[in-house]
Amino acid sequence: MDMDITDLKKGERAVVLKVECEGDLFDRLVALGVFSGAKITLLKRSFFGHGYLIEAANSRIAMEKEVAKKVRIWRI
């Protein structure tokens, strides 16, 4: 079952399996607390359905759909 952040519903929790990108974007995601093994919660999806607001490592992070699709997760 291949899921990423865009498959989560509001309020659902998940564990990050893999972050599928490289370089600068990877560094930024890791720095914000999105890395293999991290626990995240989807707080809300944006107005236009284009953005995702998640909670990771005690902070709230907003990302666009393109980025959300790169984070493989396992729903818990």
Place this chain on the structure above:
Amino acid sequence: MADLILLVGNPNAGKSALFNRLTRAHAHVGNYHGVTVDALSKETDLGGRRAEIVDLPGIYTAAGGSLEEKFACKYIEDRPQAALLFVAECGRIGQFVPLMAELTKKGRRCALVLTKKRRFERDGGGVDVPALSALLGLPVYLAEEKRLKEGLSALLSAPPCAVKNSDVYAIVRPVRGGLSRADKLLLNGFIGLPLFFALLLLAFLLTFAKGLLGDRMKEGIEWLFIDYLGGMSEGIPSKIVRSLVKDGILKSLGSVLCFLPQIALLHLFLILLEESGLLSRLAILTDGFFAKIGLSGRAVFSLLMGFGCTAAAVTTTRGLDDKDMQKRVILCLPYISCSAKLPVYLALSASFFKDPFAAVILLYILGVALSMLVALFFKKKTAPFLAELAPLQLPRPLFVLKSLLFQIKQFIIKVATVILAFFLLSWFLSSFNFSFGLCSAEESMLATVCGGLKWLFAPVGMGDWRIAYAALSGLIAKENVAGAIAMLYGTFPYSGASAFSFAVFILACSPCVSAIAATAREVGKGRALLYAAWQTVSALLLSYAVYFSLIGGAVYIALALAPLIGGLIIGKNREKVSRAGKMFAKRLRRRNVRAGVDGAPQASQEEGRARQRQKGGRKRHASFGR
């Protein structure tokens, strides 16, 4: 040799603020990730002992991904005798422990400082400091504690130790998760968007609306220099000196300094929006919509302020992290008609529309459309949107004041001086003839120059030096165009089509010298002049196209637009080439740095990335068992 204490911690954990406090320095503390990019060091006295405190760039892992991280890690490695002062936010302590353990595994003198405790506890967190200290095996302090400095001198005489990589959540109560009530409202599109729109409108009105704060202050300064002091200078006997003082110096000073209140106000609103965290929420709400034209919510603030004053709006693009987007915003700002163009539109529109108001609306819409087109046309691949939600807080008055004064100082030093020079030059050229005798505008040097330029406007039916003069005076300040027309003509004698075309020219041509100067400060002199030249040339061609289409004939439109489109394409390709060159240089530099730092050059970029990914995964397993 003084003892070394290295400040080690995540970016934005508060290392620099701590550094400033410990050394009573004033290193710049920013509100965003990535401010410290070098090692700052300062000597200080700790309980009688000289110690050198070094503020390193923030790091997340000991492996080090970015250039700054590699630099910091190597710096730490190269100095095994230095003491480490770890700095971590209360809320991030869990993720930070593995890094501490890794850096101290061979034993080092170390201590931990916890920052942002107030916010942590406000969000529902709690930490038992002595218990944490016992669990991890090193002294732990809170950043606000008075005994921190004593703790530091104790650190210097302490024995080396290794931090135990343990699970802190047994003694650290984490913050309440989820969105706060305020955020649930603010981030809701139906509530948040109208609210932010109202805030922006309020900021705009306070700054630019007639009779309100910004406008009043502007009038005040104009009155001071032009009416009051200008009136006093009437008493000067020498005609030339009087003209110099009254029309030259005082008028210039007044016109330049009158920008100051509005620029200051705009920056004040921007800083307040940013510090309070509201700008971050606005950017998140609007990202989906503006991403399509390659702009962000933050950029929209600058664009909206362009309706008031282009120069002021340009200065507000300073904070945009994405430099490509900043350039695009600056490029398309002039098309958004500033308030100074309004009198020009009104003066001209009487000739082509029965209702001047409708004409003005049409011109404004045209301007916004052009602006969006330009933004879209020059759109390059922008970095994907990923941002942390800034904390919602009351702006710190001292910080706001300092930032504001800094911006004002920058404006006066860099922008105002340039504008002043141009004003004086313009006064000189329009008050003297070629024999350097004082004369009226019609006989001045400027008028003669415009005699040569008048052919530029012949295709729109106005091959008249006075039109060129009016257009040129718009370079100094857009209000001058209306003034020049009034002075040189009385009423506008040309046809509606000509008038409209001229209005389009004013709409699309280069902004006034103040805006060019502000642009130069942001993107460099060469670029600013290039933009101005491109805008003026394309504005001319556009005005031809408009004129020809108005008097009928699609062929003429195509002829006029062809060079315009050609110029756009050439411009775009040039940008691509120069960018490719810069990317190549960047990649070369990174490869060299990697080779230098690691000791052995990377076999290939693929291998390096794979290694990075592996390390990222492996490192995190340590904290998985929660």
